[in-house]
Amino acid sequence: MNILLLGSGGREHAIARALSGDPSVSTLVIAPGNPGMAALGDLVAVDVLDGRAVADLAASRGIDLVVVGPEAPLVAGVADAVRSRGIAVFGPSAAAARLEGSKAFAKDVMAAAHVPTAAARVCSTEAEAEAALAEFGPPHVVKDDGLAAGKGVVVTDSREEALAHARACLGKPGGAVVIEEFLDGPEVSLFCLCDGHVAVPLQPAQDFKRAYDGGQGPNTGGMGAYSPLPWAPDDLAEDVLARVAQPVVDEMARRGTPFVGLLYCGLALTSRGLRVVEFNVRFGDPETQCVLARLVTPLAGLLRDAACGDLGGAVLAWSESSAVTVVLAAAGYPGAPRTGDPVRGLREAEATDGAYVVHAGTEERPDGSIVSAGGRVLATVGIGPSVPEARDAAYAALRKINLEGAHFRGDIAADVHSSC
Ligand code: AMP
Ligand code: GLY
Numbered sequence: 001m002n003i004l005l006l007g008s009g010g011r012e013h014a015i016a017r018a019l020s021g022d023p024s025v026s027t028l029v030i031a032p033g034n035p036g037m038a039a040l041g042d043l044v045a046v047d048v049l050d051g052r053a054v055a056d057l058a059a060s061r062g063i064d065l066v067v068v069g070p071e072a073p074l075v076a077g078v079a080d081a082v083r084s085r086g087i088a089v090f091g092p093s094a095a096a097a098r099l100e101g102s103k104a105f106a107k108d109v110m111a112a113a114h115v116p117t118a119a120a121r122v123c124s125t126e127a128e129a130e131a132a133l134a135e136f137g138p139p140h141v142v143k144d145d146g147l148a149a150g151k152g153v154v155v156t157d158s159r160e161e162a163l164a165h166a167r168a169c170l171g172k173p174g175g176a177v178v179i180e181e182f183l184d185g186p187e188v189s190l191f192c193l194c195d196g197h198v199a200v201p202l203q204p205a206q207d208f209k210r211a212y213d214g215g216q217g218p219n220t221g222g223m224g225a226y227s228p229l230p231w232a233p234d235d236l237a238e239d240v241l242a243r244v245a246q247p248v249v250d251e252m253a254r255r256g257t258p259f260v261g262l263l264y265c266g267l268a269l270t271s272r273g274l275r276v277v278e279f280n281v282r283f284g285d286p287e288t289q290c291v292l293a294r295l296v297t298p299l300a301g302l303l304r305d306a307a308c309g310d311l312g313g314a315v316l317a318w319s320e321s322s323a324v325t326v327v328l329a330a331a332g333y334p335g336a337p338r339t340g341d342p343v344r345g346l347r348e349a350e351a352t353d354g355a356y357v358v359h360a361g362t363e364e365r366p367d368g369s370i371v372s373a374g375g376r377v378l379a380t381v382g383i384g385p386s387v388p389e390a391r392d393a394a395y396a397a398l399r400k401i402n403l404e405g406a407h408f409r410g411d412i413a414a415d416v417h418s419s420c
Contacts, residue, residue: 001300002027004058005041006048006078007069008034010327010360010379011285014292015069015299016040017358022298029061035370036359036378048073051081058087065090065304068261071282075101079261088307092281095257099248100264100281103145103178109255110276113247117276120180129166132179133159141183144169145176153219155182183268183275188229189287190237190265192245193302195311196258199245200302201237203294203318204229205287206413211334213411220334221376224412226324226387227290231416232269240265244276260307289358289381290323324390324413325381326398330361331405333375337361341404343370343377348400354390355382355397372403387413 001024005016013036019025020040028041031048046057049072058066066082068074068091077094091097098105104122109115121132122145133140140162144152154165162179169177189207192199205227211217233239244265252259264280292299296317305311330337339361349357358381361374378401382394391413398408 001025001064001304002029002062003300004029004031004054004061004063004066005069006031006054006066006073008032009069009285010358010376011283011288012069013037013358013360014289014381015067015283018292018295018299019067022300024298025300027061029057029063031057034359035362035364036357038364048078049076051076051078054078055082055085055087058082059085063087065300065307067091067303069282071097071100071280074261074281088304089260090303090307091261092259093257096252096259096261097281099252099259099279101146103143103278104176106279107178109248109251113251115244115247115276116274118180118183120178123166123177123179124170126163126167126170129163129170129177129179133162133166136179136181139182141180142166142169143178143180144172145178146172155219183270183277185268185270187277188232188236188267188269189225189284190240190245190267191283191287191291192241192263192265193306193311193314194245194249194259194261194263195306195309196260197249197253197309198311199241199249199263200311200314200316201241201245202291202316203227204232204236205284205290207284207287208409208412211329211407213409218334220329222284222286222327223329223409224324224326224379225287225290226322226390226413226416227287227294228322229416230387239274240267243274248279260309285360285376286325286327286379289325289379293323293381293383294319294321321383321385322387322390323381323383324387324394325358325379326394326408326412327360327376327379328398328401328403328406328408330372330375330377330403331407333407337372337375338405339372339374341372343372344402345400346370349380349397352380352393352397352400354384354393355380357397357401372406377403377406387416
């Protein structure tokens, strides 16, 4: 199988690792990729938001399956452009990608499919936002309706801060803001492969969204993750499949916009039961680095079966090992990150027992050196017989890497019971 993978982050590096280890993959083209992925496939420069350019590239390279990593090309309709050329795509149409692209749309689908989620008000004026804040009370949860790379959500006890974020969201062209009830309890990410009709869950992971230890600081795209979750109920994946993923897939099919690709169910296990926090329409980053590290079933066949409507009956095999990933972020992240600083110690980190490095915001200079080029610069992945052993390996590797001003959380997977 010839595969074209779109994206350049840690998630795509992890996907490329899994695909390149799959004997059914003969060619892996990656656009645009990152320096860490160069050894895994052919890196090609293309504008991943340009559906026609992506379809042209896929056709010219004899691609059998396009795998879309990030959300932006999906929301922009790149999967539609490729599919209309008769090439299989793992990734939803623009219409189905609205599950991530618009929080208001996701709430509407959940209501129609009777999926448990936080009560919410979609507001288009400041007066509506004020009324919704008063209705739910603190802690306030204020979300940009549109895409914001995991950074559009403010959770705060301060009414002023909540209102300021609401104003900022409303100030964007066509802006709307979603204000919702606060959900307590640990968060879990569960990815489901979907073929338009059938959903198949992967294993749950936990992401650490806040920038600093102890769940302090602003929300980020994710600072670390681990899987499996030793504390989670054994039937969690089945429960989420039955109560969340399959009803959503059924509802999307009923609306004539079947969901093909990865449905990321962001969940809170609250004192009142399971609730959906959000949907994403692609693999999560950095959870993918942990989840795919443990998947034994070859990935390419699964993604192709999802793209072709053939997932029915899929049974997945998993490693007994645990995986922990820790993100190294540039100075300034999640605000404006500092870039262009040398990243040292990569080889030493790679040599760590039970660990490896996944690149994200890195760039290779003509002299072969690696410099930082984004907010989340890289992550280490540790694998071990238990979460603590995997954690030790991930941190041992991370501590060998030197990037001036960089920061990372020291408490990823440290307390495998608590919220993150
Ligand atoms: P979202 O972009 O909707 O995933 O939100 C990002 C993060 O904000 C989530 O992972 C949670 O940590 C937090 N969050 C979002 N919605 C809620 C909520 N209703 N209650 C508590 N925390 C929330
Ligand atoms: N780790 C959160 C996300 O991928 O959105």
